Amino acid sequence: MSDFQQQALKLAAQQQSPAWLADIRARAANDWSNVVWPTRKTEHWKYTPLASLQKNIPSTWSAQSSSPLNESQMISVDATRLVFINGVFDPASSSELPSEVVRFSQASSAQQEVIAQHLGKVVEGGQHLFATLNSAWLNDGILVHVSRNQVLAKPIYVVQVSTAESQTVSVNQRVLVVLEESAQAEIIEHYISTSDVQNSFVNALTEIVVGDNANLQHYRLNLEEENIQHIGAVHVNLQRNARLRAFTLALGSKLKRIDYQINHRGKGAELNLQGVYLPRNNQMVDYHSNVQHWVPNCTTSEVFRGIIGDSAQAIFNGRIYIHQDAQKTLAELSNKNLLTSAKAEINTKPELEIYADDVKCAHGATVSQLNATALYYLQSRGVSRTEAEVMMSFGFINELLEQISEPAVHDYLFPRLAELFGRDQTLLSMADE
Template sequence: MSEFQSHALVLAQQSTGLPWLNEAKQACADQWQTEKWPTRKTEAWRYTSLQSLESTLWTLPSDAALDALPDELMALDAIRVVFVNGHFSSQFSSELPASLSLFSQASDAEQQAILAKFNQVAKVEKHLFSQLNTAALGEGVFLNLRANQRLEKPVYVVHIHTGSGASDYVGSRLLLSLETSAEAVVIEHFVTLSDASPMFNAVTEVDLGENAKLKHYRISMESEQALHLGSVHAALHANSQLTGFTLATGSRLKRIDYHVRHLGSGADLDLQGIYLPKHNQRVDYHTNVEHCVPHCTTNEVFRGVISDTAKAVFNGRIHIHQDAQKTLAEMSNRNLLTSNRAEINTKPELEIYADDVKCAHGATISQLNDESLFYLVSRGISEAEARVMLSFGFVNELVENIAIDEIKEWLRPRMAKAFGQSDDVVRHLIHDESID
């Protein structure tokens, strides 16, 4: 057991909330201390160092007052669930509907419903930091939609770190259960209000019943010093639909995993992602899609723009099991390097054991097109602005696919700043949507 694992166990023991989850928490604590700590020789962590995680003595954050919600939040007509330094803020949250509850406020019946779903989709024995998330869990959010139930408004879960603790460990758990033909839209948003370096350990579990539909957005645009270890685990039953969108800027350490299993015929996954590291930042996306049954579809598209001396990793795997005949699965990863020192390690994988399938995968790495750059500069646009516009155009198609207009409008200026801050470019991106 590594020194960090020992310290994390102490951290988990200090998390005394949710006694009705103690059995699950203890089981994960026991697993955590027996796991082999990953190194650069571990294939799944080959290109991502955990040194920034190991070099800090993490502490559980204290509750912090917030005078007002930051301007960085989206202007959404939504059911808002706000956490400040890991603590639920009733002041800034909406009144929660009966289908949405906090773990700490769950009734006996809700506790039993949570226990029936908890760690059933997220196979924590295979995922190291999901074990830590469970062992140190102090709070969670449970969305439980009954058959044919549909939320009229999106659920907007916001995690805000104020910067009061530079070594705060902020764990979060989102448990989504949609029964037959239920529908929902859920947005997760991670925000830091300073240059402090908290660690977010965020796990999302999704269980979609027959014909259920979920649109899930995950936005991770914290400060450059923040650490983020996140994962989304989803189980798709017959004819269910999961539409996922994820966007991440870089930081000292940012690793986000998606694990999706097709468990019922007709299930459909559409997963799209954007990553935008710059300076000396790091971003690491790992996705794994298991086609266990026939007649399911997957469309996975990730695009990255890597600048300066930043590094990114994309490892996407689609596994077609022997019984998964008539599968349609496609995966694409495209990358744009805007600097000679930027780096991307991409590894798309198809593992196929069925013979009646239609599958494709591919990856590209390119640089800014000199002719396009010259075209824009020759029309009076500065070279710096032209580079930002071309970078935005590289990922704009995925932004345009977002179904909620308020999210698109919120993203455009912030993406422009991520590429290279310029008010003129922001105005171009907002008012000239013809850039592509």
């Protein structure tokens, strides 16, 4: 057992939680103690070493910060807002919760039954070791439960804020979304931090069940300071004719790994997953997606694009698995990458594994640099080389940004990406024309 595993078990023993979660936590802690720690020879962690976790092992749980929130970091959206600071719920910065939303620690007996029915059931923990750890560390979380034929009146906006601590700390975050038959909802998960050098390890897991004919729009934005360590996952079950439209964007950090595990469980389910990753400096970011088609007549459209600069590293591993009974499947996977520096690195591995004989599937990946001819064209019309590089880089991801259906999310990201690319918003508007 690694040093990190041993310390994680000590932290699990220190964690306080409602009594009804005790069995879930105990089983997860036992499973965690038996997992094999990943090495460079472990395929799913081949390019994502966990040495930084071993060097900076969290020594304690974080405490809620007394620092006031920076509202300029928040998305200006008419939504039900839940704010967690270092994993601790902040009622003063949060909205009054509707009946569809409850914290685990305040769940009624009926809500506890819903949580127990679905928590940890979308994906077996053995497949994702940090999901197992999340359950072992579980002390609170959020349940979003939308009943049959109901439409959530407002989006749910979950803000997870990290602040700098005097020592390396752990933050555990859990979200469970359950949409019953023909329900509709929009969820925005937003991970941010103060501008100070961060020293947290964040373990964040979201589980989603989209019922028959239900419709979910889900956003996951990781915009933390570059020294944070974040391992997260989104696990989804799609039932008959369920529809999930998902968008994820991540800046790089010292360690950032995000897994999407999506199961087509019912006929006619539809998935549209789009992602953007933008590591720079010495940052790294790793996206792993695994879409399982278990039944016939389902659709997957998955598109990820990355811009990697400076000495940054990105990893993308996208896998679509078509089981034998999943006839009439339509699945497409695309990963395109732009390297803006000679030292930037991308390891991409799109996978398509098919065991059905009546399907229509495609997958592919590209790695390129800025087009010299296009750069020359812009420069010949009075645009400086630096400005031309910015415009072309932004244009590479703008196609996905313009498909964001929530105006508040789009309007929030645009000026921040302008700042990230080092130029004003008017310049990027030129790239949009």
